[in-house]
Amino acid sequence: MSLRVQKIKNGTVIDHIKPGKAFNVLKILGIDCNYPETVTVMMNAKSKKFGKKDIVKIENRNLEKKEIDKISLLSPDAKVNIIKNSRVVEKHEVEIQDxxxxxxxxxxxxxxxxxxxxxxxxxxxxxxxxxxxxxxxxxxxxxxxxx
Ligand SMILES: [Zn+2]
Structure with missing residues (x-):
């Protein structure tokens, strides 16, 4: 796991995570120190809307619907961006299901x-x-x- 901040080419960016919950998000996704791809974790980043937020960037990983549902329970304001060839191709606002x-x-x-x-x-x-x-x-x- 690295702490550098950079754009990713392919993968997933989870933004607006509740401050302090980044590692819970990684746990939900089954990502630990054995994960072979680059994972960037930013904690307590400044956010205009919420004051502080956590951000997680995971290279070469997409999220399944079930994983997004789990993240919604943990952090209802999170936003999931899917990146392909350095461009955002999908944006999901997570939502708690009924x-x-x-x-x-x-x-x-x-x-x-x-x-x-x-x-x-x-x-x-x-x-x-x-x-x-x-x-x-x-x-x-x-x-x-x-x-
Ligand atoms: Zn029961």
Whole structure:
């Protein structure tokens, strides 16, 4: 992992990450020090809109929809830019979905999803602050326990 700031040729830039959450984003994406490509992490960069923000640039990596959904839960204002040949070819504003499927684990140890191989499902009751209800045990969950 390097800390230089530069434009990337191909890959993904995740901008407007909540300050301090850059490493959580990398964790969600399964990127650690063994990752073979260049990863640039900027923490507490100045942002006109939010005061401070984190930015993550990952070379030669695209994001799957499920990964973008996870990032939306962690940092609802994040923006994902897909770069090809040094140009932004796609921009995604992340958005918390109304139903969160198979991304989070239920925090209730007695929930059936904690014991059996069932896809979890949560209904979003409130987005800010984030509150979800488990489809199976109906527990209200606001803690993010990623699967
Ligand atoms: Zn549950």
């Amino acid at each position: 139903i969160i499927s198979d991304v989070l684990s239920c925090t209730n140890p007695d929930c059936i999803t904690s014991h059996e191989e069932i896809k979890t499902k949560f209904y979003v009751i409130s987005k800010n602050p984030l509150v979800m209800r488990c489809h199976y045990c109906e527990r209200l969950v606001s803690e993010l326990k990623f699967k």
